[in-house]
Amino acid sequence: MKLQYQLNAAFTALLLVIMAVTGFVVYSMILNLLIQDEERQLEQKGELLVRFLSEEYGSSRNIDEFSHFLESQDLQLILYDRNQNYVYFSTMPVEIVQGFADNNNFSNNSEGLWEYKNNKFVTSKKVVYPESAGLELILLTPLNDLQSVQQNFIMRMFIVFLVGAMAAVLLSYFLTNKLVTPLTRLKRQLKKIEKRQFDEIERVKATGEIKEVEQSVFEMAEELQRYMHSQQIFFQNASHELKTPLMTIQGYTEGIKDRVFDEETEEQNLDIMIAEVKRLKKIINEMILLAKLDSEQSAYEPTEVYIASLMARVKERVLPLVQEKHIHLDTVIDERLSLYVDEEKMLRALLNILTNGIRYAATTVKITAVKQNEKIVLTVEDDGKGIPNDLLPHIFHRFVKGKSGETGLGLAISRAIVEQSGGRISVDQSMLGGARFVIRFDK
Numbered sequence: 001m002k003l004q005y006q007l008n009a010a011f012t013a014l015l016l017v018i019m020a021v022t023g024f025v026v027y028s029m030i031l032n033l034l035i036q037d038e039e040r041q042l043e044q045k046g047e048l049l050v051r052f053l054s055e056e057y058g059s060s061r062n063i064d065e066f067s068h069f070l071e072s073q074d075l076q077l078i079l080y081d082r083n084q085n086y087v088y089f090s091t092m093p094v095e096i097v098q099g100f101a102d103n104n105n106f107s108n109n110s111e112g113l114w115e116y117k118n119n120k121f122v123t124s125k126k127v128v129y130p131e132s133a134g135l136e137l138i139l140l141t142p143l144n145d146l147q148s149v150q151q152n153f154i155m156r157m158f159i160v161f162l163v164g165a166m167a168a169v170l171l172s173y174f175l176t177n178k179l180v181t182p183l184t185r186l187k188r189q190l191k192k193i194e195k196r197q198f199d200e201i202e203r204v205k206a207t208g209e210i211k212e213v214e215q216s217v218f219e220m221a222e223e224l225q226r227y228m229h230s231q232q233i234f235f236q237n238a239s240h241e242l243k244t245p246l247m248t249i250q251g252y253t254e255g256i257k258d259r260v261f262d263e264e265t266e267e268q269n270l271d272i273m274i275a276e277v278k279r280l281k282k283i284i285n286e287m288i289l290l291a292k293l294d295s296e297q298s299a300y301e302p303t304e305v306y307i308a309s310l311m312a313r314v315k316e317r318v319l320p321l322v323q324e325k326h327i328h329l330d331t332v333i334d335e336r337l338s339l340y341v342d343e344e345k346m347l348r349a350l351l352n353i354l355t356n357g358i359r360y361a362a363t364t365v366k367i368t369a370v371k372q373n374e375k376i377v378l379t380v381e382d383d384g385k386g387i388p389n390d391l392l393p394h395i396f397h398r399f400v401k402g403k404s405g406e407t408g409l410g411l412a413i414s415r416a417i418v419e420q421s422g423g424r425i426s427v428d429q430s431m432l433g434g435a436r437f438v439i440r441f442d443k
């Protein structure tokens with residue numbers, strides 16, 4: 001069942017319950033209230049009449065004159081002599097008065113309602129002055145009259161309820177529609193995300209929590225689109241990078257098989273093939289490492305690592321390259337600094353950066369590790385040509401490399417490791433002339 005129908009049904013049910021309870025309470029109270037009110041009115045009328053009678057006719061006590069006057073009033077009444085238990089006069093038919101006399105005790109003052117056949121009467125008694133005369137004026141109103149007032153009232157209340165309920169249901173429909181429409185639209189947008197039709201996604205106007213959900217959905221779609229795009233680029237680059245060495249190897253093996261090379265060239269070609277196979281192996285290993293870092297499959301085992309000892313290990317590894325290229329390694333390291341990281345992974349990250357530096361430096365590579373503004377800052381810079389401006393924003397992306405680059409995965413791996421270790425890596429221009437890589441850790 002649609003949410004809108006559910007909300008409307010719940011609201012209507014609630015309204016019906018409230019109306020039924022109100023209707024029942026009003027219905028059961030209204031007759032009593034009408035009776036009480038009628039009694040009061042009869043009492044007031046009786047009082048007026050009795051006072052008038054006492055003043056006008058009191059002295060003469062002429063019952064006939066009483067009767068004459070009372071007859072002229074448009075009232076249902078009985079003039080009764082309590083002392084003699086005798087009805088002097090009544091504006092009501094004789095058989096009804098007789099019926100009252102049979103069914104009810106005229107002298108009983110506490111009897112509120114009198115009954116005759118199936119009809120009941122509201123009564124009020126007043127003693128006519130002087131009391132010793134024993135004359136009583138009894139005023140009556142048939143309950144039927146009050147019941148028709150009650151029916152009339154209930155009928156009107158029912159009509160008011162009906163109109164009110166209709167207006168309320170219409171209003172509820174309008175409000176729930178306003179609430180549900182953005183959700184329905186949002187559902188349509190989610191369907192588009194599911195079908196990956198990112199370009200067709202439209203913003204949905206909404207308020208409150210729905211607006212927040214809409215915002216999150218939109219951001220999620222953007223993120224998903226970015227992710228899918230980067231995956232696509234990654235696969236394109238990866239297949240291209242793998243295809244190139246494979247084609248070289250294929251070309252040389254076919255040449256060797258067809259014996260198109262002389263012995264010396266064949267030897268050289270085999271060396272090229274070995275180098276290409278090594279490159280392939282390196283690309284694949286780096287891709288596997290990146291995939292592991294991405295999925296956080298590889299266990300990350302942080303320990304307290306002193307930067308000085310970590311750098312000593314890095315320098316040891318790059319020593320052959322440093323000697324081969326006659327590079328001067330300049331290090332400024334604060335011996336007290338330590339990091340809480342996975343040592344082997346951090347070693348790998350720094351090695352990638354330092355190998356690049358040594359490869360591209362002219363004469364010098366400088367490494368520093370200092371504490372700045374409560375942060376540990378590591379820098380690796382060189383005096384080479386630096387990174388071309390067009391490469392700079394993408395240098396940490398996978399397979400992004402310069403003219404003399406190898407796989408273009410080294411810096412992507414370094415960034416993944418640094419970020420996994422809670423640091424940030426950036427690159428800019430060094431004062432020495434080349435590139436400067438900066439890694440910052442919050443301490």
Ligand SMILES: Nc1ncnc2c1ncn2[C@@H]1O[C@H](COP(=O)(O)OP(=O)(O)OP(=O)(O)O)[C@@H](O)[C@H]1O
Binds near residue numbers: 357382400403406412
């Ligand atoms: N210190 C540097 N000076 C100048 N260019 C650099 C420097 N470091 C990196 N680069 C450029 O950035 C590119 C990407 O470097 P990265 O380490 O990611 O890949 P790579 O060195 O080509 O391959 P790999 O490191 O996987 O062997 C390099 O190809 C190079 O063009």
Ligand SMILES: [Mg+2]
Binds near residue numbers: 352355356410411
């Ligand atoms: Mg590199």
